[in-house]
Amino acid sequence: MSSWSDSVDEWRKVRLGEVAADVTVGFVGPMASEYRDTGVPFLRSLNVRPHRIDMTDVKFIRPEFHRRLAKSALQPGDVVTVRTGKPGQSAVVPAELPEANCSDLVITRPGPNLNSRWLSYYLNWVTDTHIAAHLVGAVQQHFNVRSAQSLVLMLPDLQEQEAIAEVLGALDEKIAANDRQIRLADELACSIFSRSASSLEPADQNFDDVAEVGGGGTPKTSVEEYWGGDILWATPTDVTALPAPYLSKTARTITEAGLSACSSALYPEGSILMTSRATIGAFAMAQGPTAVNQGFIVVNAKISAFQWWLFHEMRSRVADFLAYANGATFLELPRGRFKSLPVRLPDDDTVRSFNEAVGPLHALTASLVQENERLASTRDELLPLMMSGRLRVRAIPNKITVGRHAV
DSSP: OOOHHHHTTTOEEEEHHHHEEEEEEOBOSOOGGGOBSSSEEEEOGGGEETTEEOOTTOEEEOHHHHHHTGGGOBOTTOEEEEOSSSTTOEEEOOTTOSSBEEBSEEEEEEOTTOOHHHHHHHHHHTIIIIIHHTOBOSSSOBOOHHHHHHOEEEEOOHHHHHHHHHHHHHHHHHHHHHHHHHHHHHHHHHHHHHHHHTTOOOOSOBHHHHEEEEOOOOOOTTOGGGEEEEEEEEOHHHHHTOSSSEEOOOSEEEOHHHHHTSSOOOBOTTOEEEEEESEEEEEEEESSOEEEOTTEEEEEESSGGGHHHHHHHHHTTHHHHHHTOBOSSSOBOOHHHHHHSBOOOOOHHHHHHHHHHHHHHHHHHHHHHHHHHHHHHHHHHHHHHHHHTSEEEOSSTTOEEETTEEO
16 A cells, blocks of 8 residues: 555645735634624624534624625635634634624635635644634733634645535535434424423422432542443533533533542432533433532433423423522522422423424434534544545545545
8 A cells, every 4th residue: 555645746835825825813802882782793702612613602793794805705605713712613604694794703705715614624633733822822822814824734635525525515514404403303392392391280299399409429539440430420510511401412421430539329220410610500311320510400300201291391491490509709509599490390291292293302302412523423433544645535536535435
């Protein structure tokens, strides 16, 4: 097999500024007074995730103000890159955003020999290496226009850029399609609950009467034998980062000894996990046995048929939970206070009909979340192979080569 260096001998080493039509930066300055409920979408760093634009919490500005910020106006095909916070994260402005503006993002408008999606994948690939080496600033490091212009690319010809982007893009398009299904299914489940609960008044029973309510704890971090085992151990960050409320993996795991050394039970699959401090009211259904830290209230219905009902009841009551939260450093909903809050309960026929309607929706969304995890893993495995030239995509349909050997 030929060496890797031979396999990319036709690739060009160029600087981004040499192949981009323009590299500039979005508006930098105070913006809060300009935000509106409708208007031209205004993207910020939090809207740029690796490989995609996240429209969650997107802001809007007036069309006339957008025209004043002509330098930071975006068009489909532009590549936007985070400057501060998580510098290097990049995404392509999609066709669904024909008009948009932005703040504190590096904007690259590719030239005729540079594919937008290929560039976005490349920038995400080198975030922790090349881009990290180009950060500037003594107080808060950031990725600026000059750094972007001088960034060195190993550039395949345009045809191969397009082929690479097509393979990786197909995976991301499927992830995006699944995300749309997940959102729609969740909205439908919530709508079904709202209709079912609309005529109900709080019962004489409270959460403590109808559910087992627990909390969590943290094993000593200094004891090595407590950590790295097979037991999922959730923190609020694991839940707030989820694209949908289903938790199947955690950033850290603990051992049996660690579980014994902390105040968390090992909660069964299907447990309702709700964050109860700092961020109150982020939810997940445990997809396997899970322990949690002290930032959670964990709920399991005493009558299992009411589990999905309690999940939606709790999601609909976040404003109530916040009203009962307290704390000087950060807000926390005490578990005892939560237990005492009244709960709306349907009759047996209503909950049976409700489960028949929402159960399949939750099963679908949980399976789509797992599929997205597999697709993202495949993309992340292919990305460095394709960007380095170790895995080659030729113009011949369905042919991939490793080095110069077709597979």
